[in-house]
Amino acid sequence: MERILTLLKYSPAKPLACWLACQIEPIVRAEPAFEKVDSVVPVPLDRGRLRQRGYNQAELIARPLAGRLGLPLTANLLRRLRPRPPRLKLSRRERWETVRGAFQAKPGREVDRAHILLVDDVLTSGATLDACASALYSAGAEAVYAVTVARVLPRGEIDSPGATL
Numbered sequence: 001m002e003r004i005l006t007l008l009k010y011s012p013a014k015p016l017a018c019w020l021a022c023q024i025e026p027i028v029r030a031e032p033a034f035e036k037v038d039s040v041v042p043v044p045l046d047r048g049r050l051r052q053r054g055y056n057q058a059e060l061i062a063r064p065l066a067g068r069l070g071l072p073l074t075a076n077l078l079r080r081l082r083p084r085p086p087r088l089k090l091s092r093r094e095r096w097e098t099v100r101g102a103f104q105a106k107p108g109r110e111v112d113r114a115h116i117l118l119v120d121d122v123l124t125s126g127a128t129l130d131a132c133a134s135a136l137y138s139a140g141a142e143a144v145y146a147v148t149v150a151r152v153l154p155r156g157e158i159d160s161p162g163a164t165l
Contacts, residue, residue, distance in 0.1 A: 001150050009057050009121070017060035020149050024061070025068045028117070028147055036115040037145065039074040040066035043120040043132055044103070046083035061149060062119035071117070077109050078132055095124060099131040105139030112140040123148040 004016065028034050042062035050056060059075050066073035082102050090098065105111050118132055123146075133144040 010053075012053075012055040012060060014060060017057070018064040020061050021064035021068060024065055024147055024149065028065070028069060031145075033143070033145060034069075034117065036143065037069075037071060037117045038114045039072045039077070040069065040117045040119060041074050041077045041132075041136075043118060043128055044075075044078050044080045046080040048083055058120045061121060065119060065147075069117075074109075074116075077105060077111070077116075078103050078135060079106055096127040096130075099127045101131070103132050103135040105135050105141075109139070111136060113142045114140070115143040116141050116145070118144060118146040120146070120148045121150070123151040 004020070040062050042056055042058035044050075044058075045053070045056045056075075059073075062075070063073050080102055081104055084098060084102075114136075116136055118129055118136075120129060123129065129146045129148075133141075133146070136144050
């Protein structure tokens with residue numbers, strides 16, 4: 001899975017993103033809370049990183065997922081106000097500190113009482129999804145759900161019974 005996500009982060013592999021969306025779809029459909037979802041929102045990149053890459057890997061996954069679920073994709077609902085630090089590895093505390101207040105719902109966008117499905121590629125500490133959800137709740141969302149392709153397990157959890165990669 002690590003190779004797949006690395007490939008997606010560094011090349012706009014749309015067929016791979018579509019395949020990942022197909023893998024996520026039944027998981028989303030099986031969750032009763034997702035029946036209330038109004039729109040699918042990818043976690044945004046900052047402008048500099050988006051310009052550098054030319055695409056947002058979360059949006060590459062969210063777009064076909066939204067289509068498969070029959071929901072609108074609202075790719076421009078959230079914006080990232082400041083970039084992620086250039087260091088690749090951050091401590092859990094640093095992750096939470098760097099994203100606090102880093103996202104905002106775009107002014108003028110309809111969010112009131114919406115049920116939103118956030119989509120990202122990897123869940124590391126949960127800080128990014130939490131910051132995005134906070135911004136959406138501040139803008140009036142009624143509920144925010146999240147789905148990711150993968151989760152990074154803290155050291156030691158990989159060998160525990162029932163852990164999956």
